[in-house]
Amino acid sequence: MSTVSVETEALYEGATRIATSAAPAPVKATRAPLSRVRAATEAVDGLVNASLPALHEAVIALEERRLAAPRVDGRIIGTGEADFTKGNTVYQLNHKGKTFQLLDVPGIEGDENRYAKMVEEAVAKAHLVVYVNGTNKKPEKATAEKIRSYLRWGTRVYPLVNVRGNADSYEFDSDRESLESHGGVLAALKQTVGVLDTVLPEGVLLPGNCVQGLIGFASLAVNSISGKTNIHPSRDKDLVIQQRNYRKYFASYKAMFEFSQLGVIAKLVDAKLPTFREDIIESNKVKVRQLLAANIADLQTALADHQRFVNDVSGSFKDCRNLVETSLITFERLLANGISNRWSDFFNALSERADTIVAKNFGENEVIGSELRRASSALQIKVGEDIQTHLQTLLEELQERARDAMQRLIVDVQRMQFLQGMKLDAGDRAAAFRIEQLDMSLSLKEWGGIALNIASYAVTGATIGSAFPVIGTLIGGIAGAAIGALMSVVGFFTSKEKRIRKAQAQVQNKIDDLRSEVMRKLPGEVAKIAGSIRKEMADSVLAQIDALHAKLVRPLAVIEQQIAAMSNIKTQLEHMPYGTIQAIQR
Structure with a gap:
């Protein structure tokens, strides 16, 4: 397993140090009622058997809220059932004191006629389009042509291959050497870049990368001080379990973060920070010129x-x-x-x-x-x-x-x-x-x-x-x-x-x-x-x-x-x- 670099550690610390203020709704648990206590007097019976259960419930609810307060991550991650974006969704991202907007748009694979207008409007606003291949398969040329049709305003494209794999895919040390070592990953990236490059105009396509999004999420959805999960309680039965299983095979959450290669995307954003205002102006000028x-x-x-x-x-x-x-x-x-x-x-x-x-x-x-x-x-x-x-x-x-x-x-x-x-x-x-x-x-x-x-x-x-x-x-x-x-x-x-x-x-x-x-x-x-x-x-x-x-x-x-x-x-x-x-x- 690779050693965590200083640069990656700095990125990881910065990401996990961000505090959250959103408080989730308490998670209701089914509990057995308290047994009735035989009291010597009627007054004691009212105090013990009437007031004590309510106090007990209140204490438990308070503790549940306290424990769940920092757990806010993962609520927007799909479950895999009817999992597709039905409209443009905007997320605010804060990075090193700068605020960015991430526009999540419907997929363009297959027949997306109902969403074509929304995708086109989103791309018209964007300064960078991240094309995520989440299937590890070669994209269809028709998909690349759709992207080109949306890119008439001059936005650049950053291709990503989101590598999938459950925890048992990383059981052995050799599995955790590098993400690219997994069969078909580099081939999928090469095919993705190749298809896009043949269709998109010159100068539009940026160099691509591979990431393991789920491991990257699991590595960041944790309290850096306590080491406890930040994943929302509503995802205890899927995302929390997956986070726990991944952690079994990695030395630390930081190692998971480096393996996921999410840091590559962070570095791409970092490189733009000093000139992002000028870049936005220039991007808009390019759009107008085109x-x-x-x-x-x-x-x-x-x-x-x-x-x-x-x-x-x-x-x-x-x-x-x-x-x-x-x-x-x-x-x-x-x-x-x-x-x-x-x-x-x-x-x-x-x-x-x-x-x-x-x-x-x-x-x-x-x-x-x-x-x-x-x-x-x-x-x-x-x-x-x-x-x-x-x-x-x-x-x-x-x-x-x-x-x-x-x-x-x-x-x-x-x-x-x-x-x-x-x-x-x-x-x-x-x-x-x-x-x-x-x-x-x-x-x-x-x-x-x-x-x-x-x-x-x-x-x-x-x-x-x-x-x-x-x-x-x-x-x-x-x-x-x-x-x-x-x-x-x-x-x-x-x-x-x-x-x-x-x-x-x-x-x-x-x-x-x-x-x-x-x-x-x-x-x-x-x-x-x-x-x-x-x-x-x-x-x-x-x-x-x-x-x-x-x-x-x-x-x-x-x-x-x-x-x-x-x-x-x-x-x-x-x-x-x-x-x-x-x-x-x-």
Whole structure:
């Protein structure tokens, strides 16, 4: 059996010197009643047989309380029957004037879904997690993965193998040489560390140890002065018996303590005492940095996903704008051709009517002028109505093509959204941001608010017939040409038919001049109408396309700003001196 070291003896003395103040409830024992005493007088009978038993019980109860007063240990140790922690339990530990908290959490072997949230909350608070393998078996990889899932806040892990064994396991001297000498102990520790090391992040796992918890408890649950047990009377039938049996094979309680290797854990705590405040601050800083790093990684993933989405739909936006531009070009071409054709029809019809009017009313100059003006006005009204109808048709077709372009864009964006969602789901990524979180309002139910306002342009078409005032002023010139032909001196020496043809020719020349003047001005007039339509398209349809694109692109800037802000905080935390916290500079 190994000799107790000075260091271990100091740890043992410090542990057993701690006084306890909690007083346990008395333990009731079954005792036979006192035999009745035959008294000489009635007064003596009342004193002896009535008062003496009560006094006897009181004395016994007092002695039981006195003997049980220091016995407070072991009440939280399980009995092995339905023995598992059902919730987080906090214990206060005092060591060398410092107060610590020990959080006892439910086990994570098997199915612990009911307690997963409690374990996660406890680990989030902890600065050190002690993983106890109490089975001496190799842990399941799934168990290590559960631990990792709880450790996303950066807490370190200290593995322990709690070696089990009753007193007869240590009967011979060779059994008490060292705890590691027992078969399978070191293998269990090696397997435990190996499984954890393959799963936990680098730098999280501390070197592991083996302990014999029950022997360690039994060695400390004793009064260092009297040598009597401190185990609570309620555990007389199990823990007290085990303590007594262990003591049979060990030279002293101190030897039991050293053999148990609980001192290794005490040394681990001792090593942290000088800097424990700084260590706690630094641990919290590590947690914040890792939380920031995890969020930055999620945001970078979201940024890359969204950038790919924007790149994928950029072609659809370009196609949509091209379709709108093509529709405008088609509109302008058809508008120009339609107006030109209708004014050509106007002048053709006016020419025909002019010949008839001159021939029919030859010699009646006022009638010819009046009829020409009446014919021109009637034809001009018809031109205005035709152009208005033509413009109305073209505007409706333009609106329909623009609506189709927007519908195609929306379908493309929604298809890209669906494909992106499938990629994210297939990758099983829990990105912090997804496209469907955007409120893009992609439906066409409000198309009337973003389409062309064609009603106003349909009204302007009604005045198209009077858009060229030169017509009204030149009609008089046409009539004057006919009158001039009639009044010519030469006309008195020619036949009536020749004079009519001459008058008709001069009227036709004036109509041709008027045709040329009007046709020359048509492109400018068409450009005015087309320009108004282009502006309306830019202010409505194209503006909505740009707004939708801007809404899709805007998250990129927001995510980049968040990444920059979090990276700035993380960098400042990394450069703070160990164990200190400073104000974050923006």
